[in-house]
Amino acid sequence: MHASLVVSGLRKVYEGSGRRVEAVRDLTFTVDAGELVCLVGPSGCGKTTLLKCMGGLLTPTSGEVLVGGRRVSGPPPGMAFVFQEYGRSLFPWMRVGANVELPLKQKDLSKARRRELVADALESVGLADAAGAYPWQLSGGMQQRVAIARALAYEPEVLLMDEPFAAVDAQTRADLEDLVRRLWRQRGITILFVTHDIDEAVYLGERVLILSASPTVVQEQLKVDLPQERDQLRTRVAPRFAELRTHVYEQIQAAKRGEPS
Amino acid sequence: MTDIPPEPTRPSAWGSLPLRVLFVFALPALLIAFWWLTSDGSTNVYWPPLRTILRTFPDVWTRARLRADLVPSLLRLLAGYASAAVVGVALGTVIGSYRKVRAVCEPVLEFLRAVPPPVLVPVIMLFAGIGDTMKIVVIASGCVWPILLNTVEGVRAVDSVMSETARSYGITGPARMRAVVLPSASPQIFAGLRQALSIGIILMVISEMFAASNGLGFTIVQFQRGFAIPDMWTGILVLGLLGFLLSVVFQLVERRVLGWYHGLRDSSRRSS
Numbered sequence: 281m282h283a284s285l286v287v288s289g290l291r292k293v294y295e296g297s298g299r300r301v302e303a304v305r306d307l308t309f310t311v312d313a314g315e316l317v318c319l320v321g322p323s324g325c326g327k328t329t330l331l332k333c334m335g336g337l338l339t340p341t342s343g344e345v346l347v348g349g350r351r352v353s354g355p356p357p358g359m360a361f362v363f364q365e366y367g368r369s370l371f372p373w374m375r376v377g378a379n380v381e382l383p384l385k386q387k388d389l390s391k392a393r394r395r396e397l398v399a400d401a402l403e404s405v406g407l408a409d410a411a412g413a414y415p416w417q418l419s420g421g422m423q424q425r426v427a428i429a430r431a432l433a434y435e436p437e438v439l440l441m442d443e444p445f446a447a448v449d450a451q452t453r454a455d456l457e458d459l460v461r462r463l464w465r466q467r468g469i470t471i472l473f474v475t476h477d478i479d480e481a482v483y484l485g486e487r488v489l490i491l492s493a494s495p496t497v498v499q500e501q502l503k504v505d506l507p508q509e510r511d512q513l514r515t516r517v518a519p520r521f522a523e524l525r526t527h528v529y530e531q532i533q534a535a536k537r538g539e540p541s
Numbered sequence: 542m543t544d545i546p547p548e549p550t551r552p553s554a555w556g557s558l559p560l561r562v563l564f565v566f567a568l569p570a571l572l573i574a575f576w577w578l579t580s581d582g583s584t585n586v587y588w589p590p591l592r593t594i595l596r597t598f599p600d601v602w603t604r605a606r607l608r609a610d611l612v613p614s615l616l617r618l619l620a621g622y623a624s625a626a627v628v629g630v631a632l633g634t635v636i637g638s639y640r641k642v643r644a645v646c647e648p649v650l651e652f653l654r655a656v657p658p659p660v661l662v663p664v665i666m667l668f669a670g671i672g673d674t675m676k677i678v679v680i681a682s683g684c685v686w687p688i689l690l691n692t693v694e695g696v697r698a699v700d701s702v703m704s705e706t707a708r709s710y711g712i713t714g715p716a717r718m719r720a721v722v723l724p725s726a727s728p729q730i731f732a733g734l735r736q737a738l739s740i741g742i743i744l745m746v747i748s749e750m751f752a753a754s755n756g757l758g759f760t761i762v763q764f765q766r767g768f769a770i771p772d773m774w775t776g777i778l779v780l781g782l783l784g785f786l787l788s789v790v791f792q793l794v795e796r797r798v799l800g801w802y803h804g805l806r807d808s809s810r811r812s813s
């Protein structure tokens with residue numbers, strides 16, 4: 281039942297107010313059902329654009345995206361999106377609990393079931409007692425965890441995350457990384473995770489996709505052959521981890537200079 | 542990892558409650574005292590001493606008169622204001638949501654808004670007669686513009702990320718209106734409602750001055766025509782008190798509905 285992602289020949293050109301920006305040139309890749317793939321690339325290379333095309337929030341100029349074999353023409357059901365701008369993604373007029381519950385109201389669920397999902401999701405991000413607070417009463421890291429809880433409560437088959445930890449402190453970030461891995465393993469969700477942090481990409485992903493600088497193509501796809509069981513202390517000092525991150529780093533440097541891999 | 546910052550207490554720049562009450566009433570008290578003193582020895586018929594006005598007050602504003610004049614005025618105001626709110630918010634939401642509708646409507650709206658509402662009274666009288674309908678239409682047609690235009694602005698300004706969030710979770714149509722668009726526009730809508738309230742009170746009085754058999758505006762004009770000058774002044778006092786009370790009620794409602802907005806503003810002000 282879990283859905284795979286197929287992106288083929290994706291191109292996106294923004295037009296308007298006399299400016300024409302080719303954000304994405306030609307992207308082709310797949311994410312298998314139940315896989316966790318990290319996407320890295322230089323700033324402004326079109327990662328958000330790609331994710332929005334995949335989430336059905338933007339219409340590609342050409343090419344297509346398939347989710348579970350179905351062509352995306354609008355936000356597909358069963359997909360949740362965690363935005364880069366978490367502060368603007370939560371609704372400030374709703375308390376945390378209501379924010380998490382809102383998407384569930386679109387689904388055909390009983391009130392009791394909704395409550396249960398909200399409580400479970402908040403529990404799993406460590407915010408069980410924040411349900412009654414307003415988002416603006418929380419710190420940035422806590423707000424982002426609420427956004428993640430909202431995505432989890434939705435029980436998605438596919439989760440798209442756009443630099444979700446960019447604004448949280450190092451300790452919270454490590455916790456959240458482990459949370460994503462744990463949830464991924466427990467629930468078998470297909471996750472595409474965008475980050476600009478190379479260590480994070482290698483630590484989290486089963487595979488790392490490296491995008492080139494604009495005009496954007498896939499620079500390289502790298503299999504992360506680290507053990508399934510990862511640990512903030514040991515994994516990050518493993519020799520293989522160092523090799524992989526060095527490799528990704530070199531590739532990104534090459535991408536910035538515009539060299540092919 | 543789970544500690545929640547305490548509920549922010551509103552910064553009390555004015556200190557304790559008694560002090561605040563003092564501040565709120567200081568200026569009005571001063572002005573009343575000024576009026577009292579300057580008018581005390583007045584022999585001018587049109588400018589009676591405040592002492593006389595206050596003495597006349599209970600005789601004029603009996604329970605029967607309040608029922609006969611204040612209540613009809615209030616009902617008209619309420620009816621006109623409420624219809625303006627419903628029409629303004631509904632129309633404003635539609636215009637604000639669709640760029641094409643906006644492009645067509647904007648010039649017309651700007652023109653209509655520029656027409657001072659009181660000049661509409663004679664025109665509306667032609668169509669709606671001189672009964673309560675006319676007065677309600679006059680009040681509504683003046684109140685609707687600030688509500689409508691502010692709603693359009695508020696609806697237009699819905700944050701793009703919030704909008705996309707709603708869309709990505711399949712929150713569309715009426716659910717989107719209710720959960721996202723209207724709450725997001727509510728601070729602007731309330732700004733419009735506040736402007737409309739003072740316009741409504743003005744139009745209530747003016748419409749009753751034209752053609753009426755009861756109401757505050759009618760009564761004040763009657764007193765003036767009958768040279769009952771202190772009585773006329775008491776009518777003006779009643780109007781002032783009414784405006785004050787309505788604005789207090791409005792503020793209480795706003796505090797409740799926009800509690801989140803004031804909290805958000807305070808918290809971003811604190812952190813910046």
Ligand SMILES: Nc1ncnc2c1ncn2[C@@H]1O[C@H](COP(=O)(O)OP(=O)(O)OP(=O)(O)O)[C@@H](O)[C@H]1O
Pocket residue numbers: 294295301302303322323324325326327328329330364476
């Ligand atoms: N709505 C838009 N209209 C026009 N151009 C846009 C729009 N959104 C993005 N762009 C342009 O497209 C390019 C890619 O933007 P995008 O936000 O996808 O990059 P990104 O990889 O997510 O960057 P970052 O790492 O900083 O988040 C940029 O050059 C940007 O200026």
Ligand SMILES: [Mg+2]
Pocket residue numbers: 327328329364442443
């Ligand atoms: Mg981005």
